[in-house]
Amino acid sequence: MGLEDEAMELPKRAQKLEWNLxxxxxLITLIGMIGGGGWIWANTTRDIEELQTWRTSVEQTQKDRLAESRERDGRTDERFRGLEAEVRKIDNLTYRVTITEQSTATITSAIKDLQTLLNQQSGDLKVVREILQRIEASQRDGNQLRR
Known part of the structure; x- marks a missing residue:
């Protein structure tokens, strides 16, 4: 029975494909995982592109602001240079005013001295006039006596 029986048996039938729960x-889990993975991949790719776009715009904005800041700094430096020139003029004016005040004080002193001298000369002139008047009076008196 050994070999003959085995040769005579019918071949085994393929198992029936059964779909159990x-x-x-x-299968549903596999399809869901593949679909979810695709959806996650698409969303991640979109998010990465949006972040790269945002990063590019932020970098451009920073470059623009840096350029504006440098331009503003340049204008501020120019203003400071102009102000420094004006401050130097003010310092020069302060020096000139001080010199003018000293000159004015000197001139005032000289005018006072001149007034004093004029007053003295005026007094001297009065004395000289009186003397001249007396001399003239005495000459008139002498001329009248001789006549």
Whole structure:
């Protein structure tokens, strides 16, 4: 019975494909995971592109602001240079005013001295006039006596 019986047996039939609940759940899970992975991939790719776009715009904005800041700094430096020139003029004016005040004080002193001298000369002139008047009076008196 050994070899002959085995040769005479009918070949085994292929197993019938049965769909049980576990197989259906496994298939649904596999499809869901593949779909979810694709959806996550698409969203991640879109998010990365949006972040790169945002990063590019932020970098451009920073470059623009840096350029504006440098331009503003340049204008401020120019203003400071102009103000420094004006401050030097003010310092020069302060020096000139001080010199003018000293000159004015000197001139005032000289004018006072001149007034004093004029007053003295005026007094001297009065004395000289009186003397001249007396001399003239005495000459008139002498001329009248001789006549």
């Amino acid at each position: 576990n197989s259906i759940l496994n």
